[in-house]
Amino acid sequence: QKEVEQDPGPLSVPEGAIVSLNCTYSNSAFQYFMWYRQYSRKGPELLMYTYSSGNKEDGRFTAQVDKSSKYISLFIRDSQPSDSATYLCAMSEVSFNKFYFGSGTKLNVKP
Amino acid sequence: DAGITQSPRHKVTETGTPVTLRCHQTENHRYMYWYRQDPGHGLRLIHYSYGVKDTDKGEVSDGYSVSRSKTEDFLLTLESATSSQTSVYFCAISESIGARQGRNTEAFFGQGTRLTVV
Numbered sequence: 157q158k159e160v161e162q163d164p165g166p167l168s169v170p171e172g173a174i175v176s177l178n179c180t181y182s183n184s185a186f187q188y189f190m191w192y193r194q195y196s197r198k199g200p201e202l203l204m205y206t207y208s209s210g211n212k213e214d215g216r217f218t219a220q221v222d223k224s225s226k227y228i229s230l231f232i233r234d235s236q237p238s239d240s241a242t243y244l245c246a247m248s249e250v251s252f253n254k255f256y257f258g259s260g261t262k263l264n265v266k267p
Numbered sequence: 268d269a270g271i272t273q274s275p276r277h278k279v280t281e282t283g284t285p286v287t288l289r290c291h292q293t294e295n296h297r298y299m300y301w302y303r304q305d306p307g308h309g310l311r312l313i314h315y316s317y318g319v320k321d322t323d324k325g326e327v328s329d330g331y332s333v334s335r336s337k338t339e340d341f342l343l344t345l346e347s348a349t350s351s352q353t354s355v356y357f358c359a360i361s362e363s364i365g366a367r368q369g370r371n372t373e374a375f376f377g378q379g380t381r382l383t384v385v
Binding site for chain 1: 312
């Protein structure tokens with residue numbers, strides 16, 4: 157079993173829709189949770205960063221962490237065609253700079 | 268953007284030849300990583316470094332070696348390239364633990380090297 161599981165999609169939505177992207181994990185020691193966005197033929201770029209449980213909002217993006225369920229989510233409101241990309245979740249433990257990535261979900265927002 | 272440069276950006280090589288990929292950073296970050304990205308597998312850690320001359324294996328290290336003689340440079344070597352090593356390779360960096368008020372820090376990625384082994 158992989159440490160981090162992520163539905164690969166692809167996920168296709170109309171412009172303006174609310175998008176929900178999710179990851180599950182098995183390691184209860186994970187404390188840091190990240191979402192990366194990767195455009196085609198580019199490197200991943202950090203989108204959101206959350207420590208422990210709770211929510212974090214940044215513009216149209218909201219990251220949620222539910223440690224009791226070992227489940228994290230990224231919500232995108234008012235999705236735009238420019239949001240079309242692959243979204244990767246990543247996690248790490250406290251005091252250990254090693255990152256575990258999901259396989260990525262490919263999102264397509266149609267105009 | 269974090270100062271990370273990967274070279275070359277594209278390479279085609281023949282099976283059995285040695286190949287070295289270079290990652291150069293200007294951020295003075297302690298940790299450096301090499302990942303490979305393949306369809307259906309996401310990002311998989313090959314090797315990482317937690318300081319000059321300090322390296323360790325990741326989950327897919329067979330067939331790869333690394334070296335870090337300076338803080339800013341992390342080299343990935345395929346000793347004898349095989350077709351299964353055709354992939355996109357990403358270098359990443361992160362700060363040391365506690366560098367930012369006791370928090371762990373995120374990884375920043377380079378633009379990738381597309382390697383084809385024929």
